[in-house]
Amino acid sequence: MDRTINHFKKKLADGKPSFGLIATIPSIQTVQVLCATGMDWLLFDMEHAPIDLSMAHAMIVATSGTATTPLVRIPWSLQWQAKAVLDFGAMGIAFPMICTREQAEAAVRSLRYPPVGDRLWGPFYAPLRWSSSMPDYIAAANDNVLAIITIEHAEAIRNIDEVMSTPGLDLAVIGPGDLAMSLGIPGQFDHPMFKAAVAEAETGILRSKVPLGGVARTADQAKQMLDRGYRTLALTFDWMLLQNAAARLLEDIRR
Secondary structure (H helix, E strand, O other): OOOOOOHHHHHHHOOOOEEEEEEOOOOHHHHHHHHOOOOOEEEEEOOOOOOOHHHHHHHHHOOOOOOOEEEEEOOOOOHHHHHHHHHHOOOEEEEOOOOOHHHHHHHHHHHOOOOOOOOOOOOOOHHHHOOOOHHHHHHHHHHHOEEEEEEOOHHHHHOHHHHHOOOOOOEEEEOHHHHHHHOOOOOOOOOHHHHHHHHHHHHHHHHHOOOEEEEOOOHHHHHHHHHOOEEEEEEEEHHHHHHHHHHHHHHHHHO
């Protein structure tokens, strides 16, 4: 069996840039359309969006036959919330609000089968998404599932070296929205305090050699972030893409 199933994880390991999108619309059809764009990954957002377990399963399945890696952001960093979507075939879990090494260690262990982790048995549907038998899936899962932590709180910045020293991390993403909120400056991404916090987080993550991820709002910002060492970028949300395209179309017609 080819043990390299998660091509997004291989890109990260090879130091190659990758790009994705955060999916919040509970829709199989939207996933199919977005996969056709050539995105390296889609992050199905169960933290902020009306995506339940049944729809998360359907959206994961909708990536089948494409080069797009299905990832899931769970509502909170709890082992039981990761388990179900892993058993549906998710190839990576994004854990929100990781602020301490203890939390990071728990996140990593929840994705790995024993003896290196605490994940329990029950992958009835994951092997179907991975096009493998259950024994082959279990043998390959530890090497292919991505452990993604989100650095999005002032406490995480204070603990950045401790958090990033956690073995088994595959990606650390700086979450700008909650980071600004935790600093008391919501939405003020040009504020000196926010910029200083991001710079400190970037330095700590890059120092750890764990790939650095983030959110880019424009193409120019994406290029600047890649130059600073980012290796994966969320380019937008599905709802934002749809809203902006519709608004531009209306504006062009009314001009």
